[in-house]
Amino acid sequence: MATHAGMGIDWSKVFVPETPLLEIFVRGTLTYLALFLMLRFVLKRESSGLGITDLLVVVMIADAAQNAMAGNYTSVPDGLLLVGTIIFWSWFLNWLGYHLPLFERLVHPAPLTLVKDGKMLRRNMRQELITESELLSQLREQGVHDLAEVRLACMEGDGSISVVTNDPPEPGQGRKKERAT
Numbered sequence: 276m277a278t279h280a281g282m283g284i285d286w287s288k289v290f291v292p293e294t295p296l297l298e299i300f301v302r303g304t305l306t307y308l309a310l311f312l313m314l315r316f317v318l319k320r321e322s323s324g325l326g327i328t329d330l331l332v333v334v335m336i337a338d339a340a341q342n343a344m345a346g347n348y349t350s351v352p353d354g355l356l357l358v359g360t361i362i363f364w365s366w367f368l369n370w371l372g373y374h375l376p377l378f379e380r381l382v383h384p385a386p387l388t389l390v391k392d393g394k395m396l397r398r399n400m401r402q403e404l405i406t407e408s409e410l411l412s413q414l415r416e417q418g419v420h421d422l423a424e425v426r427l428a429c430m431e432g433d434g435s436i437s438v439v440t441n442d443p444p445e446p447g448q449g450r451k452k453e454r455a456t
Contacts, residue, residue, distance in 0.1 A: 292352045299353055303360030307335060311368065315381065327433070328382065332365045383432050390414075390428035393441075403430050414438060 292299075315327050336358050372382030387399050389410060400410060410428070413436045419425055427439040 303357045307364045386429035393423040
């Protein structure tokens with residue numbers, strides 16, 4: 276044991292990895308990708324305001340950093356490698372989504388129409404498990420008090436609902452107003 280006299284610090288535990296680095300990378304990779312897929316397909320609506328990858332990175336980095344700091348990993352490099360692995364996968368999936376259309380749909384899903392021309396699309400609402408009262412609440416938060424005012428309302432990829440209304444055009448203008456939560 277390589278402890279510093281009087282301080283009780285085992286410096287080899289702090290700086291020398293005891294877990295194989297490849298194992299940490301593989302564990303971080305499998306955990307990140309599994310959680311990404313679960314959040315992407317199951318909890319999309321619950322993360323409104325933050326993108327799935329943003330939320331996942333924040334949570335996993337916090338946990339990995341806590342483990343490294345609290346000693347659940349036996350060295351700082353173990354924890355730093357795990358944090359680096361998480362950041363790598365977040366960046367790489369976003370990079371793939373930017374460069375490859377197939378991955379873009381996975382990383383940044385297309386909007387799903389919930390209301391079209393004042394009519395609720397119940398099938399799409401059921402797909403996202405949004406009740407009529409939840410949808411109407413979201414519309415009211417954006418200043419829409421009557422469903423007939425809505426030309427288009429969509430569930431965006433980040434879980435927010437965007438709304439395009441049928442506001443009457445001002446004299447000499449034919450523009451529509453768009454709001455997003």
